[in-house]
Amino acid sequence: MRPILLQGHERSLTQIKFNNEGDLLFSCSKDHIINVWFSHNGERLGTYDGHNGTVWTIDVDSQSKYLISGSADNTLRLWSVSTGKCLFTWEFPTAVKRVHFSDDDEQVVCITEQRMGHQGAIRVFKINRDGDGTNQSPDPLHMFHPIGSKATVCAFSYTPNIIITGHESGKVALFDVSTGNEILNNERAHMDVVTDMQLSVDASYFITSSKDKTARLHDTKTLKVLKTFPTETPLNSAALSPTRPYVLLGGGQEAMQVTTTSLRQGKFETRFWHKVFEEEVGRVKGHFGPINTIAVHPAGTCYASGGEDGFVRVHHFDDTYYRAKPYGDLEIDD
Amino acid sequence: MSTTIGKTSWADDVDELEHTEYTEPNGVRVIVEFAINDDGKKVKITRKIKRTLQKTVVEHTVAERKKWAKFGAERGKEAGPDRATTTVGENVALKLSAGNKSNEPDPTPEQSLKTELAKAGAGKVICRLCKGDHFTAKCPYKDSLAGLETTDAPPADDHLPSSLADPSTSTGTGGKYVPPSMRTRGPGESMRSGPGGGGPGGNRDDLPTLRVTNISEDTAEPDLRELFGAFGRVARVYVGRDRETGAGKGFAFVSFEERSCAQRAIEKVNGKGYDNLILGVQWSQPRPDGR
Numbered sequence: 001m002r003p004i005l006l007q008g009h010e011r012s013l014t015q016i017k018f019n020n021e022g023d024l025l026f027s028c029s030k031d032h033i034i035n036v037w038f039s040h041n042g043e044r045l046g047t048y049d050g051h052n053g054t055v056w057t058i059d060v061d062s063q064s065k066y067l068i069s070g071s072a073d074n075t076l077r078l079w080s081v082s083t084g085k086c087l088f089t090w091e092f093p094t095a096v097k098r099v100h101f102s103d104d105d106e107q108v109v110c111i112t113e114q115r116m117g118h119q120g121a122i123r124v125f126k127i128n129r130d131g132d133g134t135n136q137s138p139d140p141l142h143m144f145h146p147i148g149s150k151a152t153v154c155a156f157s158y159t160p161n162i163i164i165t166g167h168e169s170g171k172v173a174l175f176d177v178s179t180g181n182e183i184l185n186n187e188r189a190h191m192d193v194v195t196d197m198q199l200s201v202d203a204s205y206f207i208t209s210s211k212d213k214t215a216r217l218h219d220t221k222t223l224k225v226l227k228t229f230p231t232e233t234p235l236n237s238a239a240l241s242p243t244r245p246y247v248l249l250g251g252g253q254e255a256m257q258v259t260t261t262s263l264r265q266g267k268f269e270t271r272f273w274h275k276v277f278e279e280e281v282g283r284v285k286g287h288f289g290p291i292n293t294i295a296v297h298p299a300g301t302c303y304a305s306g307g308e309d310g311f312v313r314v315h316h317f318d319d320t321y322y323r324a325k326p327y328g329d330l331e332i333d334d
Numbered sequence: 335m336s337t338t339i340g341k342t343s344w345a346d347d348v349d350e351l352e353h354t355e356y357t358e359p360n361g362v363r364v365i366v367e368f369a370i371n372d373d374g375k376k377v378k379i380t381r382k383i384k385r386t387l388q389k390t391v392v393e394h395t396v397a398e399r400k401k402w403a404k405f406g407a408e409r410g411k412e413a414g415p416d417r418a419t420t421t422v423g424e425n426v427a428l429k430l431s432a433g434n435k436s437n438e439p440d441p442t443p444e445q446s447l448k449t450e451l452a453k454a455g456a457g458k459v460i461c462r463l464c465k466g467d468h469f470t471a472k473c474p475y476k477d478s479l480a481g482l483e484t485t486d487a488p489p490a491d492d493h494l495p496s497s498l499a500d501p502s503t504s505t506g507t508g509g510k511y512v513p514p515s516m517r518t519r520g521p522g523e524s525m526r527s528g529p530g531g532g533g534p535g536g537n538r539d540d541l542p543t544l545r546v547t548n549i550s551e552d553t554a555e556p557d558l559r560e561l562f563g564a565f566g567r568v569a570r571v572y573v574g575r576d577r578e579t580g581a582g583k584g585f586a587f588v589s590f591e592e593r594s595c596a597q598r599a600i601e602k603v604n605g606k607g608y609d610n611l612i613l614g615v616q617w618s619q620p621r622p623d624g625r
Binding site: 001002003004005006007008021023024033037038040041042043044045046047048049063064082083084272274277279281282283284285286313315317320321324326327 | 390392393395396399400402404405406407408409413414415416418419420421422423424425426427428429430431432
């Protein structure tokens with residue numbers, strides 16, 4: 001396969017996301033810009049300009065109407081996907097590290113950083129979808145400060161008002177946003193900071209990646225670790241293939257150590273692991289730095305990876321990928 | 335204006351080069367151009383372009399989105415990927431196979447160099463000493479086999495029968511000259527005429543002597559001594575030279591102390607390449623006139 005290289009950023013990527021149909025790919029980076037691309041040919045549709053700091057996180061609703069972004073300029077912004085206009089801005093005392101749309105597109109959860117005497121907070125905003133989207137409530141629907149280790153990643157679960165969080169200590173927990181109570185936790189889910197979390201299609205399980213060099217599959221209801229994928233480098237991102245029994249892991253040497261290690265040592269490859277057998281089945285090279293974020297097309301036909309090197313590489317799988325049967329005729333049903 | 339039209343400047347030359355375009359019946363567009371390359375030579379460039387239309391069925395919303403006007407930094411730009419932001423990378427392979435890749439050792443620089451050489455059509459890496467699949471410099475038998483690049487067996491000289499006199503008494507290089515009459519020699523040795531296709535000539539020491547032909551002009555005695563030293567002790571090396579210029583005439587005589595060593599040298603070196611030439615090694619024939 002020949003990857004499409006997207007050079008829309010001047011600094012390292014922080015997150016990339018496909019929309020619901022997979023035709024649009026959103027990317028954000030430390031250079032304050034959010035880009036949107038057509039995934040099939042890599043054409044840039046436009047940019048969302050307005051942030052004044054590192055854009056840490058983005059998410060798009062299921063109708064590809066609104067885009068939400070969180071930045072180090074202490075703002076959360078709502079954008080119109082089609083025009084690139086900023087519709088609303090929420091301001092906080094600290095940076096926004098993670099956002100996620102709920103499945104009904106009605107709510108947005110965001111994590112703000114614990115810094116400068118401010119506690120880390122998780123807020124849920126109601127998105128008013130009537131009108132042109134500029135009429136939003138500046139006050140959160142729910143807000144709470146999770147006790148203990150600060151949260152780094154979060155996502156809505158399928159149960160209303162319950163969110164899944166990953167923490168700096170390696171903890172994975174379920175929170176009730178209306179009360180702010182921790183419903184369930186797994187303190188020993190990871191040994192180090194949780195760097196990414198992506199849900200399966202039906203949200204019954206999710207994958208987390210961590211700096212402790214492992215990625216793990218967790219059951220959403222019980223938070224039990226189902227599968228563990230141990231690698232040899234710190235991981236920055238993990239994604240699930242929706243159609244094949246693979247998980248995609250990306251990571252590499254820490255950015256500050258990159259200059260002192262060789263390309264090969266750095267392991268800047270996307271690794272394909274078999275979801276069930278917990279074995280690595282393939283690797284894709286390409287990035288010149290650690291992979292910061294990976295996203296898989298919702299139809300499973302392509303995947304994109306964003307690296308510390310500022311590139312997004314979009315890989316459309318070729319025939320050999322679909323024909324490959326690394327374990328013979330054994331087929332795994334989800 | 336009329337003056338400029340009639341004038342042919344160097345800049346107009348390029349335009350005079352032919353340029354034809356046509357479409358073949360099978361729909362392949364052919365563009366034939368002539369250009370002057372860096373060496374000043376005229377070259378013909380034929381480009382064939384085949385366009386295939388790929389149709390995909392997409393959801394209605396997806397088709398709608400394709401019509402969206404570009405915005406932000408892309409505002410007003412034409413449809414289609416911009417080369418400034420979108421490029422196609424080199425082909426990457428994704429081989430899906432069972433078995434844990436993390437347990438596989440990393441290929442060493444040597445291994446990757448070998449595979450690169452093999453890919454470049456240079457063939458497999460074979461040790462010149464022991465024929466193993468490593469570089470000659472990395473040969474584990476380097477110490478025992480070095481000195482002769484064309485042999486594939488160690489020069490075993492322990493169990494060979496000693497047919498000649500004690501080596502210490504021979505006229506080795508650097509050795510003190512000993513008159514033939516003073517040399518210890520088995521009875522009748524000096525008169526011996528070697529069996530098996532001509533032994534050493536009777537003119538010099540009666541040592542088993544090889545005639546080496548097709549050596550290069552600048553091959554000197556030490557080179558041959560090094561080459562044949564691998565088979566056993568070399569008693570004497572003589573390179574035929576032109577009397578006036580001193581350049582080699584393409585032949586040499588190499589005398590061994592032991593016949594078996596000389597025999598093995600013939601087997602190994604005869605027909606092998608040395609200095610881009612293929613050596614011929616035979617027993618030295620005594621001159622017909624008996625000198």
